[in-house]
Amino acid sequence: MNLKRSTANPCTQSPEDAELTKLRIANEALQADNDDLQSLVEIVTEHSTILENALEDQNREMADYIEQVKTITAAAITVQNDTFHPNSLTTTASRSDELGNLAQVFSETVQSVKRQEQKLVEANAHLSALLEAYSRFIPPEYLTFLQRDSILDIQLGDHVSKEMAIMFSDIRSFTTLSEQMTPQENFDFVNAYLRRVSPEIRKHNGFIVKYLGDGMMAVFPDGVDDALQAGIAKVRQIRTYNQHRQTEGHPPLEVGIGLHAGHMMVGMVGESNRMQADAVSDNVNLTARLEGLTKYYGVSFLISEDVILKLNHPEKYSVRLLDRIIVKGRQEPITIYEVLDVEVETVRRLKLETLPMYQQGRHFYHDGDWSKAEACFEAVLQINPNDKTVQLYLERIQQLTQQAMLQPWNGVWAFTQK
Structure with missing residues (x-):
């Protein structure tokens, strides 16, 4: 009898062993994959941290950049408000990038402009002072009369030709008075006198063409009424001044005023390097003669008949006919009057x-x-x-x-x- 032994073939795996083997292999593969995943996670984590740090650094830089841009913007606003201070851009200007360069150029430009503005302010102040000083020689009323905006526009030969009232005035016996004073006292006296009477010319729409020592020549472009009222006001000012002089022991002043009206030219005469205001006409010479005749007739204010005829309201004034005369240098006679309102x-x-x-x-x-x-x-x-x-x-x-x-x-x- 033959007996068959059930012996396993060592070269053949059982299904269980094969499954175990597959599981083991799969587990090893899974472990390997897990290790790879862990490595990948570590790598990703590392790179994420680096990227996050980089982004944070970039955000900080961007935030700082934005703040510096805001600083420049704020500085621009202070320039508009005229409150800019260079130190406000010191930090931004220290940057080594384009923004720093912009801040530095901006600050330097603003400071340069401010320096130029200051120079312009100083130049304008100086110019204003010069114009104010020149206005003492060429008054604004005279510029208006010549239709010029500034003394810079005045040219030799500028003039206006029209019918105007012209006034000459002088202090009586000034030579006798001046002989009793020193040169300095003479200057002080003349200026004290002119300082009191000159404003009356401006108040009555006239302007002084020029001073003649202790006297003056003035014109009134708008009519004889202004001139007559100015003359009356001048004499009254002198009376007030005489009260002051008498308290100081000085003799009272007497003046002579001559007033005439007619056609004349008023403008700039002289030469290119030296010119002055003047009035040119036979009527100007006649008025000077009338002023000189006040002493002869013993009156303070002498006017021509032309003034009487051109007054808008002659009834407002008290006058007395003085004479009918021919002055030296003229052929035609004129009638002259004294103004009693000044007495x-x-x-x-x-x-x-x-x-x-x-x-x-x-x-x-x-x-x-x-x-x-x-x-x-x-x-x-x-x-x-x-x-x-x-x-x-x-x-x-x-x-x-x-x-x-x-x-x-x-x-x-x-x-x-x-």
Whole structure:
């Protein structure tokens, strides 16, 4: 009997062993994969940390960059508000990138502009001071008159030609007064006088063309009413000044004012390196003669008939006809008047009271009836013995009655001297 042994083949695995083997292999593979995954996680984690740190650094840099940009923007606003300070960009300007370069250029540019602005401010201040100083020589009213915006626009020969009122004034017996003073006292005296009377010209729409030592020449482009009122105001200012002088023991001042109206040219005369304002016309010369005649007639304010005829409201003023004359250098006679409004009240009242007798005497004088004229003038002196004009007429009558007339008498007195 043959017995068969059930013996396993060592080269053949059982299904269980094969499964175990597959599991073991799979487990090893899974372990290997796990190890790889762990390595990958570690690598990713490491790179993520690096990237995160890099991003954080970049964010910080970006935030700092944005803050520096804001700093420059804020600096630009301070420039607009004129409160910029260079130190506000010191940190930004220290950067080595384009933003730092921008901040540095911005700061330097602003500071350069500020320096230029300061120079311009100083230059403008200097120019304003110069213009203010020049305005003392060429007043703004004169620039307006010549239709110029600035003294820089003034040219030699600039002028205006039109009918205007012109005034000359002077201090009586100034030479006698000045002989009693030192040169410094003379300057102080003249300036003290002009400082008080000059503003009255401006107040009445006139301007002073030039000073003539202790006197002045002024024009009134808008009419004779302004000029007449200015002359009256000047004399009143002098009376106030005389009160001050008398308290200091000084003698009172007397002035002579001549006023005329006519066509004239007012402008700049001289040469390219030296020019000044002036008025040119025969009427200018005539006005200067009228001012000189105030002393002759013993009056303060003498005006021509042209002024009377051009007044808008002649009834507002008290005047007295003085004479009909021919001044030296002219052929045509003119009629002249004294302005009584400038006299002190007592003198004004006496002249108005004797005006009818005075006018009657003038009538006889004009007709050549010397005896009747003399009687009228004598009657005036009985009431007002200080009337120098009447005294003058009596002296003339004596002279006229003693000389032979070469020509028929027409009542016009011709002056042979200025």
